[in-house]
Amino acid sequence: MQFFFEVLIGGLLSGIMYSLVALGFVLIFKASGVLNFAQGAMVYFAALSLVGCMEKGAPLWLAFILALVVMTLLGIATERFLLRKLVNQTPISLFMATIGLSFFVEGLAPMLWGNQVRSLDIGLVDEPIAWILDQYNIVVSTFDLFAAGMALLLVGGLALFFQYTRVGRALRAVADDHQAALSIGIPLQHIWALVWGVAGFVALVAGMLWGSRNGVQFALTFTALKALPVLILGGFTSVPGAIVGGLIIGSTEKLAEIYIPPVLQDIFGGNFGGIENWFPYVLALLFLLVRPEGLFGERHIDRV
Amino acid sequence: MIYRETGQFKTSYATDQQIFPIRQDRIGVLLLLVAAFVVVPLVAGSYWFNAILIPFLIFALAALGLNILTGYAGQLSLGSAAFMAVGAYAAYNFQVRVEGIPVLVSFVLAGLAAAGVGILFGLPSLRIKGFYLAVATLAAQFFIVWCLTKFPYLSNNSSSGVISVPNIEMLGFTFDTPQSRYLFVLTIVSLLALAAKNMARSTTGRAWMAVRDMDVAAEVIGIPLMRTKLLAFAVSSFYCGVAGALYAFCYLGSVEPDGFSLDMSFKILFMIIVGGVGSVLGSFLGAAFILLLPIFLDVTMPWLAELVHLPFDSATVSHIQLMVFGALIMFFLVVEPHGLARLWQIGKEKLRLWPFPH
Numbered sequence: 001m002q003f004f005f006e007v008l009i010g011g012l013l014s015g016i017m018y019s020l021v022a023l024g025f026v027l028i029f030k031a032s033g034v035l036n037f038a039q040g041a042m043v044y045f046a047a048l049s050l051v052g053c054m055e056k057g058a059p060l061w062l063a064f065i066l067a068l069v070v071m072t073l074l075g076i077a078t079e080r081f082l083l084r085k086l087v088n089q090t091p092i093s094l095f096m097a098t099i100g101l102s103f104f105v106e107g108l109a110p111m112l113w114g115n116q117v118r119s120l121d122i123g124l125v126d127e128p129i130a131w132i133l134d135q136y137n138i139v140v141s142t143f144d145l146f147a148a149g150m151a152l153l154l155v156g157g158l159a160l161f162f163q164y165t166r167v168g169r170a171l172r173a174v175a176d177d178h179q180a181a182l183s184i185g186i187p188l189q190h191i192w193a194l195v196w197g198v199a200g201f202v203a204l205v206a207g208m209l210w211g212s213r214n215g216v217q218f219a220l221t222f223t224a225l226k227a228l229p230v231l232i233l234g235g236f237t238s239v240p241g242a243i244v245g246g247l248i249i250g251s252t253e254k255l256a257e258i259y260i261p262p263v264l265q266d267i268f269g270g271n272f273g274g275i276e277n278w279f280p281y282v283l284a285l286l287f288l289l290v291r292p293e294g295l296f297g298e299r300h301i302d303r304v
Numbered sequence: 305m306i307y308r309e310t311g312q313f314k315t316s317y318a319t320d321q322q323i324f325p326i327r328q329d330r331i332g333v334l335l336l337l338v339a340a341f342v343v344v345p346l347v348a349g350s351y352w353f354n355a356i357l358i359p360f361l362i363f364a365l366a367a368l369g370l371n372i373l374t375g376y377a378g379q380l381s382l383g384s385a386a387f388m389a390v391g392a393y394a395a396y397n398f399q400v401r402v403e404g405i406p407v408l409v410s411f412v413l414a415g416l417a418a419a420g421v422g423i424l425f426g427l428p429s430l431r432i433k434g435f436y437l438a439v440a441t442l443a444a445q446f447f448i449v450w451c452l453t454k455f456p457y458l459s460n461n462s463s464s465g466v467i468s469v470p471n472i473e474m475l476g477f478t479f480d481t482p483q484s485r486y487l488f489v490l491t492i493v494s495l496l497a498l499a500a501k502n503m504a505r506s507t508t509g510r511a512w513m514a515v516r517d518m519d520v521a522a523e524v525i526g527i528p529l530m531r532t533k534l535l536a537f538a539v540s541s542f543y544c545g546v547a548g549a550l551y552a553f554c555y556l557g558s559v560e561p562d563g564f565s566l567d568m569s570f571k572i573l574f575m576i577i578v579g580g581v582g583s584v585l586g587s588f589l590g591a592a593f594i595l596l597l598p599i600f601l602d603v604t605m606p607w608l609a610e611l612v613h614l615p616f617d618s619a620t621v622s623h624i625q626l627m628v629f630g631a632l633i634m635f636f637l638v639v640e641p642h643g644l645a646r647l648w649q650i651g652k653e654k655l656r657l658w659p660f661p662h
Contacts, residue, residue, distance in 0.1 A: 035435045035438075082634055082638070085638040086637065086638060089637070089641065091434060091435070092380055092434070092438075093637050093641060095380070095435065095438065096573070096577055096633065096637060097633070097634050097637045097638075099570065099573070099633065100629075100630045100631070100632070100633025100634040100637065101630060101634060102630065103626050103627070103629045103630030103633065104626070104627050104629075104630030104631055104634065105630070106626050106630070107623040107624065107625070107626030107627030107628075107629075107630060108623075108627055110619075110623050111620065111623045111624070111627070115619055115623070225442070225566075228439045228442065229439070231439070232435075232436050232439045232440070236435065236436075268455065268457075271454065272454050274450060274453075274454070275450070277446050277450060278443060278446035278447040278450050281439075281440070281442055281443035281446055281447070282443050282447060284439070284440070284443070285428055285440045285443045288428060288431065288432050288436060288440060289427075289428060289431055289432075292431045292432045292436065294436075
């Protein structure tokens, strides 16, 4: 039971990390109806920019601001040169365009900053907290708690932003109906540039946390693949869904990785590790069969 | 003038509904087939066969499979490489486990096995659509590759799932030269392409297109959604499965599950975007483009580097390749969403009127 809880908590904490990436997806989808496959590449780009600025001698806060500027520029460029030209196209072509964008960014980032694996030090130690270890004998690191706090802060902030600010209301209006929003005078292009900027900010936070844990490297782009099942489980349009989905995916995948292979091994023999690569997808898929719009997604009605 | 169909009267339904209704098209396709079957084997060297022509045909077949699903039936799939893997491993298993099974039979069975798996992973399409479905097909991609790596039975107990296939033998003839393998692949691909072209204009194809354009409306006019969607998954996976079997047997000779990666699925998706979504010709054009582009970049990049006096190492070249790939995808989606096939159509339009502008 002890072990079970340890795995569960480890899973929940890594789930929070997935949620951070998923948040970026949700933001853009909510505001423009684009499933931005390039979010993973953006996480990589953001982390590389941060490390690159720090290598040039900037302190962390300055590097963070510089990286944010870079990400905002990327967002604006995406809006200007890609999305604006694809207005009125089907959602699927927009999705494929973001796949193209992700390839482009994956090539651009190492061209600008170099492709060697680098460590990122943000002043947090990845060590278990002593008193929890003593009291309950469960490993929880300060780093994980910080990441969790960060995610909650982001979600809270974004929820307030969407609900109570002028810009947030405009964003929701754009998400509902581009044309109607445009007709009542909401500047569509500014809104989109802004959303991509905010998504860049989320990517930067995710990249910072992931990068300081696993090193800044190309593998960061695969965080997008971890975030996708979180998204379909939570629903594409729901910020809380991203968090809850992340927690579910993170915990179940770690539990599956520990508890399923021995069962398979008993039946078939051989080694069955690596279940966590596909388990979230199959789980999300089975869940969708029961509830096609995800946990918190909007149920849509088809009209002919 | 060249492409004018004036004077070609259709006096029966059969002639009106044939696959290539215009005489110039029929002659063109015939010439193309003659060139591919007779001229190419005479002039091309073994580098051309092994590195360009055979992979081109195989990927064109896979792209054709994905195009049936995505272009005609409108169900976006990100797992086509996994279905190729199913085809490759199924063909291998039939060859190894069934004594004296003819190669073609094992290929057809491999295609059917892939079709079965395709139907299984197509089932969610009845409940979910759009992005949710696209992400769901990723489940197929990861799960199938994992299965092939982990279950030793599927790769006949070889380590880490690598399979090495024997040369193809048929009626006492061994396909061991690049030339013969090229002809083998070409025959299968042309037959299947013709079948796809035929399917696209049949009831099935029209039902797929109706579902693609609006599935609720299609259901209202009496098209059975479940059967149509699952059939699209089955046919598409069949094509991908046969392509996978050819990939293992005629191109590489030895494959591992990780070779059928997500990157390969994306590559096939790019082929149909660049070539033209919903077009048989487009699958071929797209496959040629996506396969030739890296070769072209490999050749020209060092030359360009010398021109501007910049040292390009291999890492930079691969980064530039990624960027060019991504930029091209975006470029095509923005400028010509219907791909290279559309360019050919515009060209035909011009040829019809030439030498007059209108």
